[in-house]
Amino acid sequence: MRRLVLRGLAVLVLAAGCATTGDRPDYASVPRWSTRAIPEARGDIRIQPDGRHVAVRYAGWTTRDYSGFRSYAYNDTRPEPPVQRVTMPSGVTGDPKRGRALFLDRAKGPCTGCHLVPGEDVWPAGSVGPDLSTLADRKLADAYLYQQLWDPRVTFPHTVMPPWGAQGVFTPEEIIHLVAYLQTLHGPVAPEKDRERNPFTRSKPVGFGDNLDPTNNPAVVRAESAEDAWGRKGPAGKSCADCHAGGAHKALRGVAARYPRHVPAYNRVMAIEDYLTVHGPETTGQPLPIESAENLDLTMLVKMASDGLPVAIDTTSAPARAALARGKSTFYRRVGERNHACADCHTPDRGANKFLGGRLLGDVTAGLTRHFPTWRTSQNDAWDMRKRFQWCMTPLGMNMLAADSIEYAELELYLTQFDNGKPLNVPGIRH
């Protein structure tokens, strides 16, 4: 491949336009917390003897280190990547065929995750971004499209679209090929053969059946299996049942509906998972690291005891209010290689209720947390909210944090207040 000479590429760095949402939350009062997670869930980065950085994550997840990009860690004070204004380099002729391959390349965007283009092989396309099937008819200049792909924030400061060139996902040469492809997209579009191909006409997923039916939801069997652990004496000679008499369903009914909450004893926000990591060792002596099967199963048992009850988290105390403000700030903070915020995909004025590829994006205002931990039919496993967070954030090109980090707990607190008053549905079952 010919190396592109970027002579005359003028990169104009504009002032970093941080999307501020009111006053800066108080980060000084956040306590230090050392993680109690299984090794895969700590967000560790290992340096190999040859100097390579390898991220320690769950089996099958990427091990790429994204330290170069902003994360949700409260001590990461790097600003949002600056907006880059560029001019289209000359000397390379765009190849629409290569551009189309890049447009569909799952290792890159894929652009089809958000944009519909013609072709039977384009499946599943998303609807977060505009339908590009007839883009060329708009007769936009190549240079304009090049800039949109490099860094669309020049024209649209609050766009959901990542600055592909500025963040180094696509090279200048690749963007030229993409522009050449986009300029071939002339109408009229052939009639759709399959309404499921088109995300604007695709049917939306319906329910997954009774969440408490063990013949329907395998997570119920796992939660029930935790009843053995409930009655088993730990190294300290006591079992859960010794203090919580009458079984989880009687002793803890209603408790999970109040979590996550700010726990004064540990001076931090905790969900059931976080609380078990400290409560287990302190009472029964049984370690319950977050993301271990023991922690997850017991969490499901405890939360199942409140199934059907309305979520009732209380955020009126001063520390809880401060945590909520930080959680909200995290939700709107743009991070990672993609420079995405949670809000980009999960608020109704942006991506929520639209398709990202084949997946329908959840709507934060409808509540995203009350069915967690949930059985994921696509993963054939039960996941809690934290693993879901880590899963969400890794493809955005950001190093995940420890599953029991305060950052995640406060984000979960912010999300859960939208679930307030709606019935808890644990263990849930979803795609």
Place this chain on the structure above:
Amino acid sequence: MSEVGKVRLRVPASIKPGDVIHVRCLVIHPMERIERDKAGKIIDKKYQYIDTVTVTYLGKTVATFETTQSVSENPFFAFAVKATDPGKLTVSFHDTHGQKYEGSVDIAFS
């Protein structure tokens, strides 16, 4: 507690005479797999797993399944039955240790 041998049976909430209904059942069972010693030799013991499943409807055996160790623990079975008359549908699981686990459901028309 999720004790071994607990059988859960599900049939549709609304059944009409002559309907072909899907019956789903789940049994809590270890379904022991072949174990090997350090040398890789199969440990010779009487493994506990379900080897026969019998479905009885209106007092008649309507289906039998022969199962092996390749079936997962806490196995799930689903099958179709034509609901001709109201009555009892029973699914019984027999394992290699001579244990018998049973679940039944009343088929009623509505």
